[in-house]
Amino acid sequence: MMRVKNAGDYRESLQELSPKVFYMGKRIEDVVTHPVTRPHVNSAAMTYALASSRKYQDLFTTTSHLTGDRINRFTHIFRNAEDLITKVRMLRLLGQKTGTCFQRCVGLDALNALYSVTYEIDEKYKTEYHSRLKEYLKYVQSNNLMCVGGMTDPKGDRSLPPSKQIDLDLYLHMSGKNAKGITIRGAKLHQTGAVNSHEIIVMPTIALGEEDKGYAVAAAIPVNSPGITMIFGRQSNDSRKFEEGGMDIGNPRFGLVGGEATIVFDDVFVPWERVFMCGEHEFAGPLVERFASIHRQNYGGCKGGIADVLIGASAAIAEYQGLAKVSHIRDKLTEMIHLTETLYGTSIAAAVEGKPTPSGMFYVNAMLANVSKQNITRFMFEICRLATDIAGGLLATMPSEADLRSPEVGRYVEKYFAGAAGVPAEHRMRVARLIENISGGTALVEAMHGAGSPQAQRVMIYRQGGIEEKKRLALALAGIAGYEKTE
Ligand code: SF4
Numbered sequence: 167m168m169r170v171k172n173a174g175d176y177r178e179s180l181q182e183l184s185p186k187v188f189y190m191g192k193r194i195e196d197v198v199t200h201p202v203t204r205p206h207v208n209s210a211a212m213t214y215a216l217a218s219s220r221k222y223q224d225l226f227t228t229t230s231h232l233t234g235d236r237i238n239r240f241t242h243i244f245r246n247a248e249d250l251i252t253k254v255r256m257l258r259l260l261g262q263k264t265g266t267c268f269q270r271c272v273g274l275d276a277l278n279a280l281y282s283v284t285y286e287i288d289e290k291y292k293t294e295y296h297s298r299l300k301e302y303l304k305y306v307q308s309n310n311l312m313c314v315g316g317m318t319d320p321k322g323d324r325s326l327p328p329s330k331q332i333d334l335d336l337y338l339h340m341s342g343k344n345a346k347g348i349t350i351r352g353a354k355l356h357q358t359g360a361v362n363s364h365e366i367i368v369m370p371t372i373a374l375g376e377e378d379k380g381y382a383v384a385a386a387i388p389v390n391s392p393g394i395t396m397i398f399g400r401q402s403n404d405s406r407k408f409e410e411g412g413m414d415i416g417n418p419r420f421g422l423v424g425g426e427a428t429i430v431f432d433d434v435f436v437p438w439e440r441v442f443m444c445g446e447h448e449f450a451g452p453l454v455e456r457f458a459s460i461h462r463q464n465y466g467g468c469k470g471g472i473a474d475v476l477i478g479a480s481a482a483i484a485e486y487q488g489l490a491k492v493s494h495i496r497d498k499l500t501e502m503i504h505l506t507e508t509l510y511g512t513s514i515a516a517a518v519e520g521k522p523t524p525s526g527m528f529y530v531n532a533m534l535a536n537v538s539k540q541n542i543t544r545f546m547f548e549i550c551r552l553a554t555d556i557a558g559g560l561l562a563t564m565p566s567e568a569d570l571r572s573p574e575v576g577r578y579v580e581k582y583f584a585g586a587a588g589v590p591a592e593h594r595m596r597v598a599r600l601i602e603n604i605s606g607g608t609a610l611v612e613a614m615h616g617a618g619s620p621q622a623q624r625v626m627i628y629r630q631g632g633i634e635e636k637k638r639l640a641l642a643l644a645g646i647a648g649y650e651k652t653e
């Protein structure tokens with residue numbers, strides 16, 4: 167694997183890897199240039215581009231605690247609250263610059279979750295997972311690699327554990343083992359950034375019991391390993407990516423959400439030095455929780471940045487339509503800002519209230535991280551609702567770019583979609599398309615289910631909610647016998 171120094175190297179490195187990716191039943195030969203994957207590559211490339219620009223050095227790079235070298239922050243193990251705060255700030259800036267998902271956080275969060283959990287497995291079993299992970303981390307850091315964090319299994323009948331499924335491959339598991347390593351079999355769904363990552367880090371997706379220990383596997387695999395096949399998912403309006411111009415995509419350069427794919431593992435070989443959990447089933451639950459909480463904390467950052475773009479687009483279209491000074495428009499923009507800053511504030515709070523784990527990895531406050539993601543599942547809908555309200559019906563009825571450019575009808579589109587004070591129709595249409603892109607179907611599904619569906623957060627919120635302790639507080643104040651002590 168080549169050392170990736172900038173966005174250009176990143177694109178080249180993907181072409182060199184040439185993973186096996188399918189879309190609409192056909193092989194994508196080059197994810198960098200194919201119209202359907204190119205925008206996602208561009209978005210992830212920003213994590214490299216901004217790190218190599220002098221202006222953003224401090225935000226995007228830091229010092230490796232393993233080697234002392236300067237590294238990209240997307241490969242860093244969080245050492246303190248400041249690291250977690252800086253991460254959220256970096257994600258917000260990237261959200262502002264791309265208006266979409268830039269995908270690279272998943273691998274970062276997987277590395278951090280594994281860093282702390284492998285340490286704890288080794289403490290209990292005297293295994294060597296943590297030192298293996300440290301070696302692997304050095305490799306990722308020194309080559310500046312992008313990893314996809316493979317977590318979500320197909321899950322089949324969700325009322326049954328992995329080993330009781332009709333098809334035993336519905337959760338990824340170990341399918342073979344020898345002196346050199348293991349083979350793994352199964353699939354991971356909804357994988358953000360999979361087709362344009364260098365490495366896949368697989369982890370279990372649920373807590374596992376003794377009978378499911380064959381499913382307790384964590385490992386890292388290059389994306390082009392034999393036995394790996396990816397199937398790129400469809401998004402709303404994805405056929406627009408094949409049209410001339412690209413204006414109707416709304417965000418032509420960076421596309422829509424993360425570019426999710428299904429990854430199939432057909433007895434993929436993994437050498438022992440890349441295996442970080444193998445059968446220690448009681449650590450599957452903590453690994454899932456840690457990864458999920460770390461990732462959930464991100465959303466106030468990245469979605470905050472995207473919401474900033476939506477606020478800007480809504481303000482612009484209101485201006486284009488001659489409504490900039492209308493009081494209810496200002497009030498709606500104010501509400502959007504309020505919700506966005508609330509999202510951001512909770513993410514920052516989850517960092518500030520974090521605690522170190524025994525491995526030295528600094529862990530978010532899990533309660534606040536889950537609250538932060540739960541807010542996203544509501545507030546992004548409200549922010550998008552307000553943007554749709556401000557923009558108006560043209561979001562769903564506007565003619566296409568082809569109509570605008572048409573020799574027959576173009577002049578009508580120009581004339582009737584022109585904005586206030588000579589704003590050309592094209593400007594108004596471009597901004598409206600951007601609002602459609604961010605507030606439409608696929609992006610809202612991502613806000614709802616990305617980093618775990620709302621119920622997954624509610625389970626953790628309740629579990630960490632300290633109900634018994636809160637009950638004691640209330641009963642003491644109410645003067646119930648046996649609870650009076652207040653000190
Ligand atoms: Fe990063 Fe946000 Fe995309 Fe998750 S949804 S990978 S946190 S940008």
Ligand code: FE
Binds near residue numbers: 267358424612616617
């Ligand atoms: Fe996501």
